[in-house]
Amino acid sequence: xxxxxxxxxxxxxxxxxxxxxxxxxxxxxxxxxxxxxxxxxxxxxxxxxxxxxxxxxxxxxxxxxxxxxxxxxxxxxxxxxxxxxxxxxxxxxxxxxxxxxxxxxxxxxxxxxxxxxxxxxxxxxxxxxxxxxxxxxxxxxxxxxxxxxxxxxxxxxxxxx
Numbered sequence: 001x002x003x004x005x006x007x008x009x010x011x012x013x014x015x016x017x018x019x020x021x022x023x024x025x026x027x028x029x030x031x032x033x034x035x036x037x038x039x040x041x042x043x044x045x046x047x048x049x050x051x052x053x054x055x056x057x058x059x060x061x062x063x064x065x066x067x068x069x070x071x072x073x074x075x076x077x078x079x080x081x082x083x084x085x086x087x088x089x090x091x092x093x094x095x096x097x098x099x100x101x102x103x104x105x106x107x108x109x110x111x112x113x114x115x116x117x118x119x120x121x122x123x124x125x126x127x128x129x130x131x132x133x134x135x136x137x138x139x140x141x142x143x144x145x146x147x148x149x150x151x152x153x154x155x156x157x158x159x160x161x
Contacts, residue, residue, distance in 0.1 A: 001088025005118040006095060009104040012036055016106070024108065035108035040101070058094045062087060078132055085125030092118030 016023050016036035024035035041054070069075065069083050093116075096103040105114035 001085065001118070001121050002091045002095065005089070005092030005116065005121070008117050009092075009096065009106070012104060012106040017104075031110055033108040034106050035114055037105040037108075037114040038100075038102040039105045039114070040103075055094060055097045058090050058097070062090055062094075076132070078128065082125045082128035082132060085121040086129065087125075089118040089121035089125065092116075092121070 012034065013036070016025070016034065020036075024033050026033045065083055065087060069079075072079060075083075093103045103116065103118075105116050105119070107116060107120075108114050
């Protein structure tokens, strides 16, 4: 993922980046285009100019994901794929932040903010991970009634009644 992301950004930088007269290429009218943009913030440009903070946050997320992943006894292929997409996307954008000081975005769809392959991988990975976690441990509805459950380590007293 990182290689594909960085290769796509390199092509965009060399053909549409700084110093080039054309900054976009229409693919489907004005609805879909390849359009060079520098994102100096997080998603939707949030925290603009906070490059160091965003890089530290990305590393923290990567460490947290690694810890989560290594605690899994037998990760499924789906879990490996979901975590791989998130890690690959986060690393792809982190490389940009460290190397360029901003993230190269280039996919333009209608009024939506520009994004890149790494952003897409992160989104698909997070949605997949969320679905996997819900399927593996679905939320349970609250139990009705006033029945009290006791655990194995909870003593039960005989009240003689």
